[in-house]
Amino acid sequence: MFNQSTIGGFGNATTPSTANPMKDFEVTQPPDDSISSLAFSPATLSQNFLIAGSWDNNVRCWEIEQSGKSVPKSMQACGGPVLDVCWSDDGTKVFMAGCDKQAKAWDLASNQVVQVAQHDAPIKTCHWIKASNYSCLMTGSWDKTLKFWDTRTPNPMLSINLPERCYCADVDYPMAVVGTAGRQIIVYQLDGKPQQYKVLDSPLKYQHRCVAIFRDKKKTPTGYALGSVEGRVAIQYVNPTNPKDNFTFKCHRSNGAPTGYQDIYAVNDIAFHPVHGTLATVGSDGSFSFWDKDARTKLKSSELMEQPITRCAFNSNGQIFAYAVSYDWSKGHEYYNSSKKNYIFLRSCYDELKPRTSS
Amino acid sequence: MGRKKKKMSKPWCWYCNREFEDEKILIQHQKAKHFKCHICHKKLYTGPGLSIHCMQVHKETIDKVPNSLPNRTNIEIEIYGMEGIPAADLREHERQRLGSVSGTISGSDDEDEPASKRVKPEGLLGNAPGVMSGMPGVMQGMIPPPGMPPGLPMGPMMSMGPMGPQFMHPGMPMMPPHMAMMQGQGGPAKPLFPSAIPCSSPGASIVGADFKPISSAATISAPPTTNTPSSSDGAKVNTIATTGATSKIIHPAEDISLEEIKSRQPKYAKTIPTKSDETASSSSTTASDMEHVYMQNYLANAVSAAQQAAVQQAKQAEAINHAAMMQRFPVRVSGPPITMALPGGPVMAPMRHTMIPGPPTLIGGHLMRPPPISMPPGMIGVPPGMVYGAHMFPAAPVLTPMMQPRFR
Numbered sequence: 146m147f148n149q150s151t152i153g154g155f156g157n158a159t160t161p162s163t164a165n166p167m168k169d170f171e172v173t174q175p176p177d178d179s180i181s182s183l184a185f186s187p188a189t190l191s192q193n194f195l196i197a198g199s200w201d202n203n204v205r206c207w208e209i210e211q212s213g214k215s216v217p218k219s220m221q222a223c224g225g226p227v228l229d230v231c232w233s234d235d236g237t238k239v240f241m242a243g244c245d246k247q248a249k250a251w252d253l254a255s256n257q258v259v260q261v262a263q264h265d266a267p268i269k270t271c272h273w274i275k276a277s278n279y280s281c282l283m284t285g286s287w288d289k290t291l292k293f294w295d296t297r298t299p300n301p302m303l304s305i306n307l308p309e310r311c312y313c314a315d316v317d318y319p320m321a322v323v324g325t326a327g328r329q330i331i332v333y334q335l336d337g338k339p340q341q342y343k344v345l346d347s348p349l350k351y352q353h354r355c356v357a358i359f360r361d362k363k364k365t366p367t368g369y370a371l372g373s374v375e376g377r378v379a380i381q382y383v384n385p386t387n388p389k390d391n392f393t394f395k396c397h398r399s400n401g402a403p404t405g406y407q408d409i410y411a412v413n414d415i416a417f418h419p420v421h422g423t424l425a426t427v428g429s430d431g432s433f434s435f436w437d438k439d440a441r442t443k444l445k446s447s448e449l450m451e452q453p454i455t456r457c458a459f460n461s462n463g464q465i466f467a468y469a470v471s472y473d474w475s476k477g478h479e480y481y482n483s484s485k486k487n488y489i490f491l492r493s494c495y496d497e498l499k500p501r502t503s504s
Numbered sequence: 505m506g507r508k509k510k511k512m513s514k515p516w517c518w519y520c521n522r523e524f525e526d527e528k529i530l531i532q533h534q535k536a537k538h539f540k541c542h543i544c545h546k547k548l549y550t551g552p553g554l555s556i557h558c559m560q561v562h563k564e565t566i567d568k569v570p571n572s573l574p575n576r577t578n579i580e581i582e583i584y585g586m587e588g589i590p591a592a593d594l595r596e597h598e599r600q601r602l603g604s605v606s607g608t609i610s611g612s613d614d615e616d617e618p619a620s621k622r623v624k625p626e627g628l629l630g631n632a633p634g635v636m637s638g639m640p641g642v643m644q645g646m647i648p649p650p651g652m653p654p655g656l657p658m659g660p661m662m663s664m665g666p667m668g669p670q671f672m673h674p675g676m677p678m679m680p681p682h683m684a685m686m687q688g689q690g691g692p693a694k695p696l697f698p699s700a701i702p703c704s705s706p707g708a709s710i711v712g713a714d715f716k717p718i719s720s721a722a723t724i725s726a727p728p729t730t731n732t733p734s735s736s737d738g739a740k741v742n743t744i745a746t747t748g749a750t751s752k753i754i755h756p757a758e759d760i761s762l763e764e765i766k767s768r769q770p771k772y773a774k775t776i777p778t779k780s781d782e783t784a785s786s787s788s789t790t791a792s793d794m795e796h797v798y799m800q801n802y803l804a805n806a807v808s809a810a811q812q813a814a815v816q817q818a819k820q821a822e823a824i825n826h827a828a829m830m831q832r833f834p835v836r837v838s839g840p841p842i843t844m845a846l847p848g849g850p851v852m853a854p855m856r857h858t859m860i861p862g863p864p865t866l867i868g869g870h871l872m873r874p875p876p877i878s879m880p881p882g883m884i885g886v887p888p889g890m891v892y893g894a895h896m897f898p899a900a901p902v903l904t905p906m907m908q909p910r911f912r
Contacts, residue, residue, distance in 0.1 A: 181763070200772060226772050228763060244767050267767060287764065312761050326760065351744060352759055374744065374755045398751075407751040411762070429754055442543050474766040475754050501544075 164470075164488060166448035170213035172467075172489035177201040180455050180469035180487055181243075182230040185209075188461035190236040194218065195458075195467055197489060198227030204241045204251065209465065213491060221251050221258055228267060231282075234275040238296075240282055242268035248284050250296050261296040264288050270323075272316035274335055283339070285311030285323055293339055303339055307331065317358040320366035320383070324353035330371065332383055343383065348393055351375035357415040359422060359438070370424060370438070372412030378426060380438050392441070397428030411475055414456045418498045420463040425498070427454035429475040433468050437500045445497050452485060459494070466494035513601050518581075518589045519572040521597075531585045537571045550588075551579040 165171060176199030186194040193209040202223050207215040224245030231240050233250075240261070242248035248262035248271050262268065266288035274281050274293070281302055282294045287310040292301040309325035319336040328347040333339050347353065351373040359380075361367040368382035379393040399408040410429035417424045423444060427433045431450035436443055450470045457468040471487040472480070515527040519538045524530040535547040539554045543562045548554040551569050558566045568577035582588050742759035746752060756765055766772060 179766075200766070226767060244772065267763075269761075269763065310761075310764075351753070352755075352761065354761070375753050409751050409753045411753075411755055474762040475756070477756055477765075478769060 169490035169492040172215040174217045179471040183456045183458040185460040198230040200226040229271045242271040262294045270314040285314045313356045315358045317366040322369045324356045348379040349373040370415045374411040376409040397430045423498045427457045429453040466492045527585045
């Protein structure tokens with residue numbers, strides 16, 4: 146239903162076909178500036194809500210209907226560009242963090258916003274942690290700290306120093322991974338109390354850009370995928386049973402064979418499918434790809450968008466893949482064109498991400 | 505007949521030097537080991553066949569025959585069983601085989617094939633740089649090189665604990681005594697984080713020393729062992745070699761994140777300083793000033809609590825700190841890395857000031873808890889200030905399965 150052309154005509158009429166080469170559903174009233182963050186509501190809500198943080202300082206919320214239609218619901222402003230957003234586990238709150246060095250909790254029911262975190266530098270990541278004995282917001286900042294906030298108190302429950310500025314992080318209880326500048330990776334264990342578990346040398350030779358935790362067959366977090374600016378993703382197990390379990394693969398590179406010159410783009414985001422365990426990567430080249438890390442194969446790659454894809458997200462049951470098309474600054478400010486429209490597209494993805502070998 | 509058979513060598517695989525009883529089996533072996541497409545697992549018949557298959561079906565180039573010896577990777581030679589083997593290699597193989605007959609035939613067989621397999625156990629211990637170097641200096645000291653006798657006394661570093669048992673040398677004692685003790689209190693070891701156990705025990709003193717290396721103190725002391733010079737904030741001279749011989753990385757040359765570069769743009773930066781200025785100025789004010797700020801913004805009872813907390817903090821900050829910590833986490837980790845911002849401390853005051861006015865939230869840590877301001881989920885009226893005029897935000901926690909069929 147989601148991808149059928151009868152309904153698919155929606156929203157596409159006004160969009161030039163080059164901007165939407167995959168003919169996906171376009172989210173209405175997209176942000177006015179680059180989209181920095183995307184997150185779908187957790188499974189605790191029966192409907193699908195999508196939130197997006199933007200460099201225009203706003204966080205927007207849409208309801209995504211089964212038909213693929215997006216209904217703008219609400220918007221909140223922050224004091225600066227938003228760099229990350231996340232949901233609380235019960236779906237009642239949205240957390241947003243950004244260049245104003247703060248993280249705020251947006252209570253959707255009351256539409257009230259309360260500051261819940263403060264750093265000395267912009268906050269790059271925020272993640273909600275739901276543990277058995279505590280719940281808190283984890284914020285990672287360019288001030289080289291990782292802080293944990295019980296959202297009702299002004300002081301962090303815990304502050305952990307990072308070796309470098311936080312560039313990317315992911316949380317899947319009881320595991321957290323932080324990628325920093327200087328190509329460092331730190332794994333934390335969250336049960337009982339957040340603690341450093343391991344510091345790892347990077348398997349990648351270039352700057353870390355995104356990280357996503359994956360689970361094993363028993364649905365326990367077991368490793369992570371790390372993306373770098375050099376069009377490469379590393380699949381890393383925290384405790385590999387065999388060193389060969391860890392590997393890297395190239396992606397988001399041009400096939401510039403005629404000139405003999407290849408353009409290599411940054412991997413902007415990685416997301417794992419909640420059901421299949423396969424993954425999606427999006428890149429500065431303006432494409433998304435679906436991969437099966439266990440079979441080590443590419444399942445699908447998209448056409449190129451007009452602009453880079455900055456973030457992506459799966460909804461809680463893995464039916465919808467959302468990706469944000471907007472400029473990511475990878476070619477500097479010269480290539481920034483504020484008149485170019487930003488897009489968030491929705492794709493029915495459940496079957497495309499099925500691992501092939503299972504059949 | 506018999507004489508001829510003896511003279512004839514067994515069929516052997518050009519790619520991996522393995523001998524087989526029968527050419528049929530050799531062909532099976534080649535199809536499974538050397539001519540199988542790693543993407544779709546289709547078994548092809550020859551190296552060029554595999555190459556063409558991958559090119560046409562998967563648009564991938566295969567430059568080496570899988571699982572082949574380093575000097576036998578050539579994908580262009582068409583070999584099927586014993587057919588197509590270069591004459592020189594045939595002769596060479598025959599010569600080697602005759603030479604080794606004086607030894608044992610099976611010996612040569614062993615040497616050729618399972619060599620790669622024999623390496624593996626070593627790899628687990630010593631050949632996993634990406635894994636091992638996680639805690640450089642520490643780990644390396646720990647893992648005895650493969651040649652060392654097992655069961656060496658472990659350094660004190662073993663108390664680090666958090667590496668999976670597979671990293672331990674087989675001969676090592678599984679656990680140092682104090683770790684075993686902790687484990688005893690904890691519960692079943694978890695597969696992912698074997699060292700996660702001590703958290704549940706309130707005996708802070710026991711684990712404090714043990715946690716130390718795990719806590720961020722280790723992170724701070726680690727940098728000397730990491731090869732990346734952490735760029736100091738002031739001078740970010742690190743650059744990315746964006747241009748290679750045949751490729752170009754589409755990224756600014758500066759080795760900082762795109763977001764950092766972007767946020768420096770005047771367009772975005774202008775929104776930031778307003779906040780930071782305020783923060784900077786107010787954070788330089790004295791403690792009493794901060795309390796003043798509090799008073800202006802918050803209800804009297806909340807303020808008094810804050811004052812109390814602030815006064816207490818001046819005298820026994822450490823104690824409160826400890827108490828607050830104990831309340832939230834059963835274990836208090838001692839050590840410098842965990843910085844608890846003090847109640848009503850400098851971090852907080854400016855932050856409060858800039859907050860969106862709302863009902864009094866917690867002041868003075870965990871001492872009091874405000875009544876819930878928002879209605880419980882599920883009984884929500886029309887929230888104020890909904891931008892797009894939506895009616896309400898559904899918050900009823902429904903755990904029914906999503907409507908998959910319709911969605912597809």
